[in-house]
Amino acid sequence: MSAYVTLERRFKRLADLGGAAAVLNWDQAVMMPKGGNAARGEQLAALGGLVHEILTAPQTGDLIEAAAAEPLDAWQGANLALVRRRFDRATALPQELVEATARATNACEMTWREARAASDYAALRPKLEEVLRLTREAASLQGAKLGLEPYPALLDGFQPGLDEATIDRLFAPLQERLPGLIDDALARQGRALEPEGPFPVALQKQLAKELMARLGFDFDHGRLDESTHPFCGGTPTDIRITTRYDEAEIVSAIMGVMHETGHALYEAGLPEPWRHQPVGEAHGMAIHESQSLLIEMQACRSPAFLGFLAARLAETFGQQPALAPDNLIRHYRTVQKGLIRVDADELTYPLHIVLRYRLEKALVTGDLDLHDLPAAWNDGMQELLGIRPPDDRQGCLQDIHWPVGAFGYFPNYTLGALLAAQLFRAAEAAIPDLLAHIARGDFEPLLAWLRTHVHEKASSLPLQGLIQEATGAELGTEAFLAHVGERYAR
Amino acid sequence: MSAYVTLERRFKRLADLGGAAAVLNWDQAVMMPKGGNAARGEQLAALGGLVHEILTAPQTGDLIEAAAAEPLDAWQGANLALVRRRFDRATALPQELVEATARATNACEMTWREARAASDYAALRPKLEEVLRLTREAASLQGAKLGLEPYPALLDGFQPGLDEATIDRLFAPLQERLPGLIDDALARQGRALEPEGPFPVALQKQLAKELMARLGFDFDHGRLDESTHPFCGGTPTDIRITTRYDEAEIVSAIMGVMHETGHALYEAGLPEPWRHQPVGEAHGMAIHESQSLLIEMQACRSPAFLGFLAARLAETFGQQPALAPDNLIRHYRTVQKGLIRVDADELTYPLHIVLRYRLEKALVTGDLDLHDLPAAWNDGMQELLGIRPPDDRQGCLQDIHWPVGAFGYFPNYTLGALLAAQLFRAAEAAIPDLLAHIARGDFEPLLAWLRTHVHEKASSLPLQGLIQEATGAELGTEAFLAHVGERYAR
Numbered sequence: 001m002s003a004y005v006t007l008e009r010r011f012k013r014l015a016d017l018g019g020a021a022a023v024l025n026w027d028q029a030v031m032m033p034k035g036g037n038a039a040r041g042e043q044l045a046a047l048g049g050l051v052h053e054i055l056t057a058p059q060t061g062d063l064i065e066a067a068a069a070e071p072l073d074a075w076q077g078a079n080l081a082l083v084r085r086r087f088d089r090a091t092a093l094p095q096e097l098v099e100a101t102a103r104a105t106n107a108c109e110m111t112w113r114e115a116r117a118a119s120d121y122a123a124l125r126p127k128l129e130e131v132l133r134l135t136r137e138a139a140s141l142q143g144a145k146l147g148l149e150p151y152p153a154l155l156d157g158f159q160p161g162l163d164e165a166t167i168d169r170l171f172a173p174l175q176e177r178l179p180g181l182i183d184d185a186l187a188r189q190g191r192a193l194e195p196e197g198p199f200p201v202a203l204q205k206q207l208a209k210e211l212m213a214r215l216g217f218d219f220d221h222g223r224l225d226e227s228t229h230p231f232c233g234g235t236p237t238d239i240r241i242t243t244r245y246d247e248a249e250i251v252s253a254i255m256g257v258m259h260e261t262g263h264a265l266y267e268a269g270l271p272e273p274w275r276h277q278p279v280g281e282a283h284g285m286a287i288h289e290s291q292s293l294l295i296e297m298q299a300c301r302s303p304a305f306l307g308f309l310a311a312r313l314a315e316t317f318g319q320q321p322a323l324a325p326d327n328l329i330r331h332y333r334t335v336q337k338g339l340i341r342v343d344a345d346e347l348t349y350p351l352h353i354v355l356r357y358r359l360e361k362a363l364v365t366g367d368l369d370l371h372d373l374p375a376a377w378n379d380g381m382q383e384l385l386g387i388r389p390p391d392d393r394q395g396c397l398q399d400i401h402w403p404v405g406a407f408g409y410f411p412n413y414t415l416g417a418l419l420a421a422q423l424f425r426a427a428e429a430a431i432p433d434l435l436a437h438i439a440r441g442d443f444e445p446l447l448a449w450l451r452t453h454v455h456e457k458a459s460s461l462p463l464q465g466l467i468q469e470a471t472g473a474e475l476g477t478e479a480f481l482a483h484v485g486e487r488y489a490r
Numbered sequence: 491m492s493a494y495v496t497l498e499r500r501f502k503r504l505a506d507l508g509g510a511a512a513v514l515n516w517d518q519a520v521m522m523p524k525g526g527n528a529a530r531g532e533q534l535a536a537l538g539g540l541v542h543e544i545l546t547a548p549q550t551g552d553l554i555e556a557a558a559a560e561p562l563d564a565w566q567g568a569n570l571a572l573v574r575r576r577f578d579r580a581t582a583l584p585q586e587l588v589e590a591t592a593r594a595t596n597a598c599e600m601t602w603r604e605a606r607a608a609s610d611y612a613a614l615r616p617k618l619e620e621v622l623r624l625t626r627e628a629a630s631l632q633g634a635k636l637g638l639e640p641y642p643a644l645l646d647g648f649q650p651g652l653d654e655a656t657i658d659r660l661f662a663p664l665q666e667r668l669p670g671l672i673d674d675a676l677a678r679q680g681r682a683l684e685p686e687g688p689f690p691v692a693l694q695k696q697l698a699k700e701l702m703a704r705l706g707f708d709f710d711h712g713r714l715d716e717s718t719h720p721f722c723g724g725t726p727t728d729i730r731i732t733t734r735y736d737e738a739e740i741v742s743a744i745m746g747v748m749h750e751t752g753h754a755l756y757e758a759g760l761p762e763p764w765r766h767q768p769v770g771e772a773h774g775m776a777i778h779e780s781q782s783l784l785i786e787m788q789a790c791r792s793p794a795f796l797g798f799l800a801a802r803l804a805e806t807f808g809q810q811p812a813l814a815p816d817n818l819i820r821h822y823r824t825v826q827k828g829l830i831r832v833d834a835d836e837l838t839y840p841l842h843i844v845l846r847y848r849l850e851k852a853l854v855t856g857d858l859d860l861h862d863l864p865a866a867w868n869d870g871m872q873e874l875l876g877i878r879p880p881d882d883r884q885g886c887l888q889d890i891h892w893p894v895g896a897f898g899y900f901p902n903y904t905l906g907a908l909l910a911a912q913l914f915r916a917a918e919a920a921i922p923d924l925l926a927h928i929a930r931g932d933f934e935p936l937l938a939w940l941r942t943h944v945h946e947k948a949s950s951l952p953l954q955g956l957i958q959e960a961t962g963a964e965l966g967t968e969a970f971l972a973h974v975g976e977r978y979a980r
Contacts, residue, residue: 013536013539016529016533016536016537017533017536017540019529019532019533020510020514020533020534020536020537023513023530023533024513024514024515027513027517031713033709033711033712033713034710034722035708035710035712035727035728036711036727036728037516038727039506039509039725039726039727039728040513040728042506042509042766043506043507043509043510043513044510045506046503046506046510047506047507047510048505050540095743124855130758198699218525219523220523220525221523221526222523223521223523234526235526235529236529237525237526237528237529238522238523238525238526238529238530239591256952267789274534336904338908358669378823379940403960452610453854
């Protein structure tokens with residue numbers, strides 16, 4: 001057996017263990033009684049420890065070197081590069097640092113839950129100091145191995161190939177143009193009627209499943225369940241998405257399901273023969289977010305689809321003026337300068353991300369001290385959105401990302417939004433009657449295009465190569481700004 | 491760190507991986523969409539392979555030898571003996587035999603499902619030949635290591651410490667006495683009214699959960715769900731039992747849940763500090779079955795509890811003559827000479843087991859050829875129960891055990907029934923008003939007694955030592971025969 005094939009077997013085993021962990025994580029969030037928490041933590045730690053041991057074993061390194069001398073086709077070559085990257089990232093970190101980070105992020109997350117509820121930043125800071133210290137250390141070590149500065153090494157961990165220059169190039173025009181667009185939208189927008197419930201959970205579930213199926217979700221290979229925080233988990237042939245139901249609300253709930261379905265379709269569309277190798281996995285968080293935002297923001301919030309949705313809502317829950325197409329469109333376009341990222345609309349959301357990008361970069365480089373974070377946050381909100389958090393709960397304590405050590409994650413949300421717009425524009429150009437299909441609740445042509453140009457590419461191309469091949473251009477802000485200009489400013 | 495402590499860490503890891511597999515198995519039966527089957531098989535195979543590698547690694551053997559020279563307390567010593575036994579059983583089998591067995595049982599199980607439906611023994615035989623051949627080979631190898639003949643090595647795999655002489659000693663009086671008791675019961679029993687449904691699923695579920703809680707099941711540490719074949723899975727702090735609902739039926743459904751709850755209480759009661767070591771695990775299948783049958787047959791089918799149950803059934807589903815205590819008692823005592831083991835009553839069930847014990851022993855020793863199995867089965871049924879299967883579907887094709895290679899499992903069902911009677915008698919002697927508690931739906935004293943005398947002992951004592959300490963005598967048939975004599979023959 002060639003070294004390359006032996007290496008593939010090793011990574012197949014790692015993929016299977018990763019799939020097992022994915023199901024255990026889903027179960028923990030969706031099914032597990034609370035008393036099972038300690039045992040589940042131990043099970044996941046045992047799996048994680050084994051994955052780390054197998055990945056960083058000296059034989060893995062030997063196989064990588066030997067495979068590099070063997071004749072490989074393009075996908076095999078791309079796979080070997082990703083295998084090497086994963087090996088380098090993992091071996092860059094001493095076992096003690098990995099374990100210290102696991103302990104520190106775990107402790108910090110627990111403290112964060114209480115600190116946020118109490119709006120008590122001082123209670124969080126010492127724990128966050130420790131997480132930041134360990135994150136910086138890991139980023140230095142991994143960066144040294146990969147030839148990257150620490151913060152770019154973190155970016156590259158969540159989205160391979162993403163660099164600071166790209167983010168700076170893309171965020172500048174957003175920061176310049178969005179404030180004006182927001183003010184225009186605020187001045188023009190009408191007040192939408194609020195749909196009146198109750199919207200029975202059983203009917204919400206039925207409608208959600210119908211729409212998921214229309215989008216192309218295959219219930220022989222996945223489930224829809226409930227959890228406190230909606231997510232997409234599981235494995236490509238067994239995808240578990242979740243939502244939560246509130247009988248008083250339907251409008252944002254439905255879009256939440258559409259968003260997670262976008263993530264699910266990406267996973268389901270990954271190329272079957274490569275499903276258990278790094279090259280066959282999702283490309284990174286920016287691409288993943290582009291798929292959920294393309295489905296939610298581009299396809300499902302289009303007037304074309306909202307006409308269809310309005311009819312299905314009225315048939316399901318009974319007619320009311322708030323469910324008429326015009327009001328629904330108005331509802332899904334409401335812009336508001338708010339303090340909370342997860343409640344933000346499409347237009348203000350990128351400014352929440354610009355703030356976090358600035359701050360986390362400064363924290364990692366050492367230009368910003370955690371003592372000064374709340375003031376820097378509040379000043380940034382003032383500058384970018386013209387509003388000032390009255391407390392840290394609605395300011396720098398609102399997100400889980402930094403307490404769990406996910407510095408370098410935030411930019412992906414906005415890069416995903418930009419890419420979603422650019423991809424949708426390319427799909428529209430390739431499929432002339434695309435919106436007419438969507439207006440009938442028919443997503444087949446869109447899904448076929450995404451399968452070919454994004455899903456089936458998996459991780460076989462570099463980030464910019466993937467985008468270039470799919471859209472004919474490098475990632476830019478033009479499609480997104482044109483899209484929000486059309487949707488919000490006319 | 492002492493060798494013993496290092497060894498404990500190793501087995502803690504194996505226990506965590508085993509716990510992960512238990513949750514994945516539960517998910518497969520209860521939650522997984524059918525398209526996830528292939529990936530789940532791979533995940534479980536990856537976990538199983540790792541467990542086998544860690545268990546059989548030369549370091550495990552070295553640690554066992556080193557630990558044997560260290561000072562150990564009683565539980566540590568018992569743990570080391572079980573660790574050694576597990577190591578010996580696993581290292582006795584070459585990897586190719588383990589893999590060939592996994593493939594053969596998997597193929598045979600699939601063929602069995604079709605062959606049973608078609609009542610086509612000839613279609614099953616070649617696959618079953620292969621499974622039997624591999625089972626005999628494994629039993630020889632393991633027996634050689636443990637100083638046991640092949641069939642006893644199989645028995646010892648499901649219930650450590652169980653031997654043929656014990657089974658022969660216990661089955662002889664059953665075979666002698668039960669036929670007469672069955673004829674008496676058939677002559678005397680009145681016809682029970684059939685409760686008339688529908689019994690709405692939501693109400694069944696609610697009553698089942700109430701009764702589970704009364705028995706001592708903690709829903710912070712477990713769940714009740716639905717699956718095609720009811721089972722008890724999960725881990726001691728997160729126990730998953732299942733049932734199935736049929737709106738037309740309530741009587742046997744409730745007892746099914748009580749039975750699985752008995753298994754669950756055993757797992758939940760295992761000693762916390764030893765939960766991740768072999769000595770802290772359930773003792774074996776005979777003890778496990780004694781716990782489910784004690785709860786179902788001894789406690790919940792007692793007239794004391796059936797009075798309580800009758801009232802709860804009437805309150806839940808409305809009063810009807812068939813739910814009156816007398817009729818319910820009559821219902822749960824109905825004896826019938828049937829062809830199918832899983833439908834058998836308490837009195838005829840052991841004869842189904844006697845038949846299987848005889849046949850599987852002869853198959854493993856080579857005294858019976860698989861060509862002759864159907865005739866031998868039918869002759870045995872004629873001899874033991876006086877009835878003859880009209881086809882193999884209702885004869886030797888009915889059980890899954892042999893097709894999946896579980897030769898040596900069947901005796902545990904009846905040993906469990908005998909032990910359940912003997913333990914319940916001991917509990918009654920220790921708790922004078924036990925039945926009065928049970929008549930009020932109060933199982934606390936019974937559970938406390940079981941915790942102390944069975945659950946918390948886990949695997950720390952040899953089989954006969956455990957029974958002797960709990961009941962003051964070696965395992966016998968007297969308590970069981972007295973119990974069925976009282977219940978069915980007066």
